[in-house]
Amino acid sequence: MNASPIVQIGLFLIVLFALAWPLGRYLHAVLDGRLSARFAGLAAIERGLGKLLGASPDEDMPWWRYATAIVLFNVLGVLAVYGLQRLQAGLPLNPAGLANVEAASALNTALSFVTNTNWQGYVGEATMSYLTQMLALTVQNFLSAATGIAVVVALIRGFTRRNAAGIGNAWFDLWRVNAYVLLPLSILFSLFLVGQGVIQNLSAYQDVQLIEPVSYSQPKLDAAGQAVLDAAGQPLQETVQVSKQTIAMGPVASQEAIKLLGTNGGGFFNANSAHPFENPTGASNFAQMLAIFLIPAALCFMFGWQVGDLRQGLAVLAAMSVIFVAMFGTLVGFESQANPLLTQLGMDAGIGNLEGKETRFGIVASSLFATVTTAASCGAVNAMHDSLMPLAGLVPTWLMQLGEVVFGGVGSGLYGMLVFALLAVFLAGLMIGRTPEYLGKKIEAYEMKMVSIVILVGPVLVLGGTAVAVLTPAALASLWNPGAHGLSEILYAFSSAANNNGSAFAGLSANTPFYNLMLAGAMWFGRFVPIVAVLAIAGNLARKPRLAASNGTMPTHGPLFVVLLIGSVIIVGALTYIPALALGPVVEHLQLFSR
Numbered sequence: 260m261n262a263s264p265i266v267q268i269g270l271f272l273i274v275l276f277a278l279a280w281p282l283g284r285y286l287h288a289v290l291d292g293r294l295s296a297r298f299a300g301l302a303a304i305e306r307g308l309g310k311l312l313g314a315s316p317d318e319d320m321p322w323w324r325y326a327t328a329i330v331l332f333n334v335l336g337v338l339a340v341y342g343l344q345r346l347q348a349g350l351p352l353n354p355a356g357l358a359n360v361e362a363a364s365a366l367n368t369a370l371s372f373v374t375n376t377n378w379q380g381y382v383g384e385a386t387m388s389y390l391t392q393m394l395a396l397t398v399q400n401f402l403s404a405a406t407g408i409a410v411v412v413a414l415i416r417g418f419t420r421r422n423a424a425g426i427g428n429a430w431f432d433l434w435r436v437n438a439y440v441l442l443p444l445s446i447l448f449s450l451f452l453v454g455q456g457v458i459q460n461l462s463a464y465q466d467v468q469l470i471e472p473v474s475y476s477q478p479k480l481d482a483a484g485q486a487v488l489d490a491a492g493q494p495l496q497e498t499v500q501v502s503k504q505t506i507a508m509g510p511v512a513s514q515e516a517i518k519l520l521g522t523n524g525g526g527f528f529n530a531n532s533a534h535p536f537e538n539p540t541g542a543s544n545f546a547q548m549l550a551i552f553l554i555p556a557a558l559c560f561m562f563g564w565q566v567g568d569l570r571q572g573l574a575v576l577a578a579m580s581v582i583f584v585a586m587f588g589t590l591v592g593f594e595s596q597a598n599p600l601l602t603q604l605g606m607d608a609g610i611g612n613l614e615g616k617e618t619r620f621g622i623v624a625s626s627l628f629a630t631v632t633t634a635a636s637c638g639a640v641n642a643m644h645d646s647l648m649p650l651a652g653l654v655p656t657w658l659m660q661l662g663e664v665v666f667g668g669v670g671s672g673l674y675g676m677l678v679f680a681l682l683a684v685f686l687a688g689l690m691i692g693r694t695p696e697y698l699g700k701k702i703e704a705y706e707m708k709m710v711s712i713v714i715l716v717g718p719v720l721v722l723g724g725t726a727v728a729v730l731t732p733a734a735l736a737s738l739w740n741p742g743a744h745g746l747s748e749i750l751y752a753f754s755s756a757a758n759n760n761g762s763a764f765a766g767l768s769a770n771t772p773f774y775n776l777m778l779a780g781a782m783w784f785g786r787f788v789p790i791v792a793v794l795a796i797a798g799n800l801a802r803k804p805r806l807a808a809s810n811g812t813m814p815t816h817g818p819l820f821v822v823l824l825i826g827s828v829i830i831v832g833a834l835t836y837i838p839a840l841a842l843g844p845v846v847e848h849l850q851l852f853s854r
Contacts (some may be wrong), residue, residue: 264591264623268584271545271627275552282553283560283572289439290412290432291565292316301439305431312430319425322798325413326791328429329406333373333787336399340369343395344387353388354463355507360386367775372396374786375403375668377518377525377638377761378778380770384507384528389461396525397514401445404521404554405436407670410790411558414674415565417797418698421805426797440554441521448516448550455546456539459512464505472502511536519550522668524638524761532628532641533617544620544641548631555579555635555666558673566698570816575676578824582665583634586654591626593651599852615646626651633658636668638761645748645765649848652747652764653840659754661832662717668759674793676824678713680815681706681796683827687813696812699805706799709792716788718835720757720781725750725839727777734777737768743850747843752778757785 262270288294295301295316309315320328344360347353360368364381371378372395381387387396409432416426453459478486478494486494511527515537518525532538532547556576563572597608616625625642632639633655644655658665664675681695681702688695688702695702728734728749738745744766751764756778763769769778814820 262623264588264626267623267627268587271548272580272584275549275556278549278553279556280560282557283564286440286554286557286561287564289435290408290561292435294439295435304438305434308431308434314428314430316428316431318428319423320428321424322413322426322794322801325426325429325798326794329410329790329794330787332429332433333403333406336373336402337369340372340395340399341365343391344368347388347391350388350390352390352393352461354461355385355388357386357388360391363772363775364770367779369395370779370782371761372399372523372525373403374759374782375407375521375523375636375671376756376759376782376786377523378756378763378769378782379525379529379761380775380778382529383526384509389509392514392527393510397510397517400514400517400521400523400525401437401441402433404441404517404523404669405433406790407668407674408436408440408554408558409433409670410793411562411670411674411677412565414677414793414797415562417800418566418700420801421803423801426794426801441517444520444553445513445516448520448546449512451546452512452515452543455543456535457512457515457543458508458536459510460508461510462508464507466503466505469502469504472500474498474500507536515547516550519547519637519639520554520669522551522555522635522637522672524632524636524640526639532639533643538641541619541624544624544628547639547641548628551631551635551637551639552666554669555672558670562673562677568816571698574816574821574824575673575680577821578828579634579665579667579672579676581821581825582661582828583630586634586658586665587627587630590630590647590651590654591623593648593654594622594626596648598648612646612648612651615643617641629655630658632762633760634663634665634667636663636671636759636761638755640762643765644751644762649744649747649844649851652751653844655762656747656751656754656764656844657832657836657840659751659758659760660717660721660836661828662714663758663760664828671759671789675713675789676828678710678789678793678796679827679831680824681710682714682831683820683823684813684815685710686827687823691813693811693813696806697815699808700800700803701806706796709796709799712792713789714831717757717785720785721750721753721836722839724753724757724777724781728753728773731773733771733773737771737774739766739768743843743847746839747847750839750843753781756781759786 295305305316344365348359367380412432413426476496476498479497481487489495514527528534538544559572559576563569595611598612602608611622628641662675664672666672667675684695684697685702685707748764748767755762
């Protein structure tokens with residue numbers, strides 16, 4: 260884990276692409292129905308499922324029916340997750356005797372896990388029973404990931420079909436993704452994690468004797484639980500000595516596997532992937548980063564095979580990789596600098612910024628994990644992002660604000676990048692005075708209206724939510740840090756929610772009525788407004804004829820298009836968010852190094 264940044268990211272990308280290539284082939288076979296057609300047993304299962312649903316695997320849905328099915332399916336998920344949290348005290352598999360989750364927090368969590376965000380305003384091991392962790396949260400990790408993959412497959416069908424009324428069957432797309440892809444991969448990855456030391460049990464929490472008792476002071480409380488005050492009105496302190504520690508147990512490996520493979524990110528423990536029961540070794544840390552990017556990278560290969568030109572998928576993958584490498588280099592570069600406030604206290608400047616990091620992972624591996632988890636819409640963390648240097652903290656914030664398209668979430672990353680591809684060819688068409696085309700389909704006014712919705716909904720939710728928060732006393736009361744860093748914390752929270760990432764800057768007490776409701780709304784609209792718009796694009800493209808390439812057709816598989824695609828992503832992100840980022844991380848950086 261102490262290798263140089265170049266070695267670590269080079270090894271990471273080589274292993275990633277080596278694994279993603281065959282998985283992309285497999286996804287191609289699964290999602291075009293060839294796997295089911297080849298094996299009689301799978302076909303029989305799907306026929307039985309069809310009878311239960313009153314549908315057929317060969318039945319095509321128009322885009323509005325596909326979108327309705329996806330949204331209603333996820334609404335049912337919200338109700339199920341909310342209900343399990345509100346009733347968990349009376350349900351089994353609750354050895355710690357945890358109470359029902361408060362209503363606003365339960366709603367926030369339900370919307371969070373259903374939208375693939377996994378924002379956690381609670382302490383997992385002190386709030387959620389084993390049943391809630393397994394039946395509510397882990398199940399939704401599968402279903403929300405399958406939703407994203409189903410949507411991108413429907414969009415790809417829009418490019419490949421001609422004069423078609425439908426874009427596939429939502430129910431069978433969801434079934435095939437879960438049964439043939441996510442579940443087998445999660446079982447294999449769970450076994451690997453258990454082998455590395457991640458726990459998997461239903462045992463009661465364990466009380467263990469400390470090697471050395473710990474003493475600390477805390478306010479003295481009366482029988483009503485209120486602080487006892489002295490004559491000056493200050494709380495009286497009492498010394499408490501602790502000789503035992505309670506160690507939380509639970510079915511961790513099974514949740515950890517799909518948390519990463521499905522780019523969900525919600526940890527079983529509050530410390531997430533910094534906790535030794537979730538991420539015990541250097542090998543598990545490397546494998547977790549690979550798992551986050553594995554399906555998003557494989558979908559790029561699948562896209563190329565689905566449209567009949569692998570170069571198209573490789574162009575999208577190249578654009579993602581270039582942005583990712585640049586962002587990692589920026590983050591690790593700033594994290595290799597020492598904090599001047601700490602060096603003034605005598606800290607060795609040569610060790611860089613180790614604040615908030617696990618020493619078993621170090622600066623480079625922690626920086627790579629932070630870049631991976633915010634480039635993808637995962638949100639799992641193995642270090643405290645609040646402790647990053649100001650401009651290093653800008654990197655994960657901006658990666659989310661770009662729309663989670665740099666690999667991004669499973670499915671959502673690719674369909675987000677394909678939306679930017681449509682924007683790129685439209686801009687190129689304007690420059691050369693020609694009707695833009697992408698993969699043989701004309702890109703016209705309707706598609707660009709939907710593209711505008713997809714691209715603009717995030718900034719509206721992020722910047723609008725941040726503006727409301729900084730003007731609301733209840734929201735400002737949750738800040739632990741004033742000034743520029745406090746603004747960064749609020750901006751990060753709304754960027755994470757609206758772009759369905761789920762990681763937190765911390766330093767912000769978000770489990771309050773204001774943030775529970777505001778962030779819940781950002782998560783829901785940030786997820787499903789783009790999904791509906793993307794499916795509308797898919798439906799409109801599927802109805803169009805596919806045009807043959809001509810001498811005037813702009814190639815969308817070469818270096819020029821890759822540069823144009825990267826430029827479209829960066830310019831939109833820069834123009835939208837730079838003013839807010841200048842008031843947060845940039846100002847904090849200037850204040851820190853001007854002392």
